[in-house]
């Protein structure tokens with residue numbers, strides 16, 4: 477029997493687990509604050525940002541939203557970041573990616589005060605994580621860690637294959653998987669668009685993390701019997717539904733679930749975990765910036 481990994485359920489547990497930390501902060505006069513900045517007309521980006529704001533409200537984090545015109549001068553975004561860096565009510569800053577082409581993305585990532593960088597994308601935070609002493613683990617890989625732990629998936633000595641080498645998922649996921657215990661100690665292979673024999677690598681994988689951004693790239697026939705399959709893909713493909721599209725993962729679910737031991741669905745798998753770990757990092761950030769000790773789940 478294949479186990480369906482329920483991201484909504486584990487995310488709800490994480491949110492519940494943040495309540496104590498949020499209470500401790502409030503008792504000391506601090507409400508954790510998360511600023512989201514959107515500079516895009518992309519409907520998917522708008523959806524994700526509004527979901528993040530709704531999550532904040534649900535757990536008692538102060539959500540601050542800044543929206544800039546997609547064609548506004550880049551300086552407006554840099555100035556916004558400076559203002560948020562200086563604002564003591566803002567503990568976490570998330571600039572929704574992608575930003576428009578006329579904006580220097582690397583400058584944006586460097587501009588955010590590293591202690592407010594709840595995405596974990598600032599070079600200082602990337603460096604800390606790679607060196608094994610992360611301040612903020614990037615939300616998607618951290619969420620996947622929590623999912624694997626919740627479903628007792630052993631990473632110790634496992635063969636793991638990460639499909640995709642992005643800065644926001646593939647690279648940090650690989651880093652977490654190769655860390656020393658408690659989580660990690662997996663023998664980890666990274667496959668990407670120039671990999672010659674994806675199926676050959678997947679055939680030996682106990683754990684597969686599919687994060688290539690290619691709809692249904694991974695199919696059941698490529699998988700080892702009993703493998704744990706984590707699908708990070710959130711591809712919107714045109715479909716005759718109410719919204720005019722359908723969400724499709726990087727895994728062909730129908731064939732993969734026949735072979736996998738455990739598998740995440742899309743939606744309802746990794747996506748909700750990414751959002752939960754953003755709240756987690758925001759609570760952690762508020763604790764670091766106020767010297768209030770917070771227990772984290």
Ligand SMILES: Nc1nc(=O)c2c([nH]1)NC[C@@H]1CN(c3ccc(C(=O)N[C@@H](CCC(=O)O)C(=O)O)cc3)C=[N+]21
Nearest residue numbers: 524570571572573574595710743744745747748750751
């Ligand atoms: N600075 C920055 N940080 C991010 O973390 C970031 C970003 N930029 N840009 C875009 C990606 C994408 N992302 C998602 C998070 C949750 C869901 C999510 O919750 N998805 C739901 C459903 C979504 C739906 O219905 O459309 C699910 O999978 O169940 C999706 C996508 C965060 N991102």
